[in-house]
Amino acid sequence: MSTNPPDLRPDLAPAARVSDRPRRGQPTIGMVSLGCPKALVDSERILTRLRAEGYGISPDYAGADAVIVNTCGFLDSAKAESLDAIGEALTENGKVIVTGCLGAEPDYIRTHHPRILAVTGPHQYEQVLDAVHGAVPPDPDPFVDLLPASGVRLTPRHFSYLKISEGCNHKCRFCIIPAMRGKLASRPAHAVLREAEKLVESGVRELLVISQDTSAYGLDRKHDLHPWKGGEIRSHITDLSRELGRLGAWVRLHYVYPYPHVRNLIPLMADPDNRLLPYLDIPFQHAHPDTLKRMARPAAAAKTLDEIAAWRATCPDLTLRSTFIVGYPGETEAEFQTLLDWLDEAQLDRVGCFKYENVDGARSNTLPDHVPDEVKQDRWDRFMAKAQDISAAKLAARVGTTCQAIVDEVDADAATCRTMADAPEIDGNLFIDDGHETLKPGDIVTVEVDEAGDYDLWGRIV
Numbered sequence: 001m002s003t004n005p006p007d008l009r010p011d012l013a014p015a016a017r018v019s020d021r022p023r024r025g026q027p028t029i030g031m032v033s034l035g036c037p038k039a040l041v042d043s044e045r046i047l048t049r050l051r052a053e054g055y056g057i058s059p060d061y062a063g064a065d066a067v068i069v070n071t072c073g074f075l076d077s078a079k080a081e082s083l084d085a086i087g088e089a090l091t092e093n094g095k096v097i098v099t100g101c102l103g104a105e106p107d108y109i110r111t112h113h114p115r116i117l118a119v120t121g122p123h124q125y126e127q128v129l130d131a132v133h134g135a136v137p138p139d140p141d142p143f144v145d146l147l148p149a150s151g152v153r154l155t156p157r158h159f160s161y162l163k164i165s166e167g168c169n170h171k172c173r174f175c176i177i178p179a180m181r182g183k184l185a186s187r188p189a190h191a192v193l194r195e196a197e198k199l200v201e202s203g204v205r206e207l208l209v210i211s212q213d214t215s216a217y218g219l220d221r222k223h224d225l226h227p228w229k230g231g232e233i234r235s236h237i238t239d240l241s242r243e244l245g246r247l248g249a250w251v252r253l254h255y256v257y258p259y260p261h262v263r264n265l266i267p268l269m270a271d272p273d274n275r276l277l278p279y280l281d282i283p284f285q286h287a288h289p290d291t292l293k294r295m296a297r298p299a300a301a302a303k304t305l306d307e308i309a310a311w312r313a314t315c316p317d318l319t320l321r322s323t324f325i326v327g328y329p330g331e332t333e334a335e336f337q338t339l340l341d342w343l344d345e346a347q348l349d350r351v352g353c354f355k356y357e358n359v360d361g362a363r364s365n366t367l368p369d370h371v372p373d374e375v376k377q378d379r380w381d382r383f384m385a386k387a388q389d390i391s392a393a394k395l396a397a398r399v400g401t402t403c404q405a406i407v408d409e410v411d412a413d414a415a416t417c418r419t420m421a422d423a424p425e426i427d428g429n430l431f432i433d434d435g436h437e438t439l440k441p442g443d444i445v446t447v448e449v450d451e452a453g454d455y456d457l458w459g460r461i462v
């Protein structure tokens with residue numbers, strides 16, 4: 001295969017930094033990227049999205065379930081090279097999707113290569129992804145992939161995931177990501193920003209920043225400097241978030257590990273001129289120090305409560321979402337009770353909870369004292385009941401307030417929207433069922449909240 005840059009910009013990332021060893025059964029795509037730096041950015045964007053959806057990226061034809069050829073059609077010689085590349089991919093792999101500049105001439109391509117699966121033109125990212133989904137259906141693995149399963153099916157144009165790094169330097173016992181994805185490998189700050197800028201230019205109104213460990217971004221690069229807009233930018237999450245927040249779209253941070261420097265993000269969230277949303281998705285996992293120790297999580301829960309209080313003092317509108325594991329091996333009733341008490345105090349806005357289960361290859365599998373299934377279920381029920389009470393009380397307090405909401409879908413009955421406090425697919429919704437007919441997905445409207453449920457809100461446009 002001619003070139004294939006997972007970290008794609010040869011000018012910016014001469015050595016491949018990202019290990020893309022596919023897991024067993026993982027759908028895997030190859031990419032042949034021809035042409036100019038702009039085409040490379042497009043390829044990078046497609047691969048970023050595919051990786052986020054759980055696809056593996058193959059460096060050769062043999063390991064790929066299908067191959068995308070991103071073509072160039074600028075000169076005749078470039079056209080000929082593109083046709084040759086398509087021919088080679090067909091011979092070596094057989095399942096080929098063509099995109100890029102030459103994709104603007106589908107008949108010309110099909111005359112030479114009738115067996116190709118699909119042709120899309122330049123910048124038609126969604127169509128390329130649809131073609132990949134059709135040729136090689138996604139098979140997301142909730143233990144290692146970053147997007148909710150439903151995120152793979154739904155690709156609205158007005159929000160987009162932006163992957164800033166791969167891998168993780170932690171060694172949490174229940175997690176196989178470091179073994180599968182390797183150590184932290186961050187993309188250069190200006191490559192991320194350029195991709196984000198293109199997304200915003202193409203109509204994206206909300207960027208969802210993802211990685212395995214967002215707050216560690218750039219650590220592996222020793223926070224190196226890159227040219228950006230006449231100055232320089234550090235590959236550091238504070239600098240990256242500040243610049244992303246200046247692009248005009250909402251910016252939402254996911255998977256933020258509670259390092260001390262996270263507190264430097266909070267003033268940006270409170271700054272009305274920056275679009276970094278006052279929203280932090282922080283996977284706390286548990287609150288009892290002994291459970292956290294058995295999980296090999298470095299955070300101490302007591303300090304986390306102090307940190308949360310300090311964040312809220314700086315940014316009172318901050319929404320905190322987190323995920324937890326109940327029934328971890330050795331979790332006693334007292335440890336679980338500590339978690340419930342902690343939740344009472346932390347008053348998190350959005351909470352997800354998993355019942356612990358063994359994952360092939362995880363070190364926690366061999367821990368003693370696994371918790372019986374019925375106890376896990378009981379703890380999950382109690383945890384979710386408390387989380388629901390907290391959520392309902394917080395949402396009830398929003399009745400009568402005004403806020404901004406982004407429109408996701410419009411049908412005859414209502415517009416389904418989200419406030420700044422709601423990430424797509426994992427949090428709640430705000431519904432507008434009056435005067436919604438003229439709204440379009442991606443519109444941002446000001447709404448007065450007039451009704452609240454356990455997880456969702458209803459409102460009217462003001």
Ligand code: SF4
Pocket residue numbers: 168169170171172175176177178212213257
């Ligand atoms: S920090 Fe997250 S990705 Fe890293 S090992 Fe722990 S659970 Fe896995």
